[in-house]
Amino acid sequence: MSRISETFARLESEGRKALIPFVTCGDPNTGATLAILHAMVEKGADIIEVGVPFSDPMADGPAIQLANERALKHNVGLSDVFDVVAEFRKTNNTTPIVLMGYLNPIEWMGYEVFSERAGKAGVDGLITVDLPPEEASEFSKLVRSKGIDPIYLLTPATAVDRARKILEAGSGYVYYVSVKGVTGSAKIDVTDVAENVARLKNDGGLPVVVGFGIKDPETAAAVAAVSDGSVVGSVLVNRCGELESESNDEIASQVSALIGDMRQAMDAA
């Protein structure tokens, strides 16, 4: 069983929902990222999505664009991301790490080298924003052969038959994008999310987590109540930006405190 399915199985048996924070690797430096990962696990993160910096993050709003720019000031690339994950794995062998980013850095490294190195580092899942399943068949096989789940996005506008294909193509979990827009967009409609998530769960059998637009503990709890988990990103990277000049421990402590608040709200719901 993969770390991702083990995690969802454990959560189900405990009657809890997944809290999935996102931070960009190298924001503001790779040492801080490593400290943040460990601190967030302590405060109740179940799975962590780690952003791979890219110069042209087309699907992201201003918060994550700036996070990418902060990381790219130090030329943080895939090799650094693998180093951080491998270092994290030295003391944590249970929390799944999902890389999230864009295709070009992977194309540049080469699909085979990427899959090999990601598997070795201890990566569990991969969200490639600009790689829909139609373009991914060969690559999906490669990453799967290294024990990595290809995870796809679904949106309110995804047609029913297409959603079924995506659910078949992916594994680990499905990431439901709750709003029309980029990451960090306006508030989400929980009733709408509930309806769509129910349909998707019925069709696919994969856990469905929800993200884009979850900014506070109340929303995280409300969304988690009608799905399998909440993904939180922009509020965390905003805090990373505010704390850019602080020590890595201070950054880790303050960013993970946000996760602690969300965990409490979700578990109380």
Add this chain to the structure above:
Amino acid sequence: MSVNNKIDFSQFPDATGHFGQFGGRFASETLMYALQHLQETYNKLKDDPEFQAEFDKDLAHYVGRPSPLYLAERLTEKWGGANVYLKREDLNHTGAHKVNNTIGQALLAKYTGKPRVIAETGAGMHGVASATVAARLGLECVVYMGAEDVQRQIQNVYRMKLLGAEVVPVKSGTQTLKDAMNEAMRDWVTNVDNTFYIIGTVAGPHPYPQLVRDFQSIIGREAKIQLQEQAGCLPDALVACVGGGSNAIGLFYDFLTDESVEIYGVEAGGDGVETGRHAAPLSAGRPGVLHGNRTYLMADENGQIQHTHSVSAGLDYPGVGPEHSWLKDIGRVNYVAANDDEALDAFRELTRSEGIIPALESAHAIAYAKKLAKDLGKGKNIIVNLSGRGDKDMHTVAAIDGIEI
């Protein structure tokens, strides 16, 4: 060029939007519905006589087509080689080839009932062409433009504003064309229900490279007939500048199956391809994925898209249309580069010998045509795409001459 015997160019892109390994639809799921819908709409309309008739009518009476094919006699004589014909896209309404495409896409917006259009722009020509058709159809128009380009092309910014468009300076990344395109995509994702995205070149996710090519291919169809009328033959060579590559594919497309025609795409060599300061992905890049398609790109060792350099804002783009990448790899088109100084020399030479001030983009094609005319020799015929007029570049060239205007 026996390769052509096996290729039916009209079958590309294939049903999934690919030109060999290039092209495709590398878009986020948030855009897939809109792209699918656009493809279905376009497939229906492209063979619809009513849609085509409206497009042709607009090209004739609003754009002023056909644009002339002009034998540049003094230039030909001066260079002492092949006859140089200029396809005068600079004489189109708004001053460049860009309007052929914006007319077509604005019609698509109209047929799909979208009241709002958005566009990205580099030099401002596509932005102006988009604002123009939006004004004519009464559509709301927002143009994204890199903050650096807003400074460089202040006159075009004002033109767009006069036409009623909102110009949004993009301050992220390198603040140039690629970042403007990122920002336009973000707008589209957010406002997809009421907004049509008018992409300005043969890039972007499928079906954009196809539909922009189709709208621009009028250039080559006209040129073929015009040269037949004037010289009674096919050209020996075609030359066009390549940034994203829409004017080039527009000229080339109808000639791809004519094996005797040699085709040259001229990229922006900047300070020289060997210096790294250029915008020539086909000359010095490698395949990757950006803005929805797989194509040749300029990126660093981590796959981060690189800063490009060219004296012409319209060629200052780190990628290129995927069909060009494919045409390079199958060997049908030769891609070469002209440096900033060569383009500036050509700009002056055409201006002084023919009384035609070309856009700096088009001057790259002129610069390469000069070499080619000599190589081919007398009696041969070259068609150069004069994709735009140079009015917008007065500030740039004057600044290089140390003059403030």
